[in-house]
Amino acid sequence: MSISQDDLANFIRTDLGIEDPIDAETELFSGGLLDSVSMVSLITFIEEKAGVTVQPSDVTLENFDTIASIEAYVRSLD
Known part of the structure; x- marks a missing residue:
């Protein structure tokens, strides 16, 4: 399975309640939009949408700070 940038953006807006404009390169964590919760x-x-397992050691800003980097990370797990 895979996950798209649209899937991620929709989840962030809808489920996490982020109303700020976001695009593929918006800094989600280092920009203060998202937190550890x-x-x-x-x-x-x-994990549920893409059918992958995220290893704790992979949870880094490099992999999770933007929608584009999250999509690339998940693609690398396929």
Whole structure:
């Protein structure tokens, strides 16, 4: 399975309640839009939607700070 940037953006807007404009390169965590509690929900969504397992050691800003980097990370797990 996979996950798209639209899937991620919709989840962030709808389920995490982010009303700020976001695009593929918006800094989600380093920009202060999401926090550690949001991260847990985001990882659960990714694992369920994409059918992957996110390893704790992979939870880094490099992999999770933007929608584009999250999509690339999930693609690398396929």
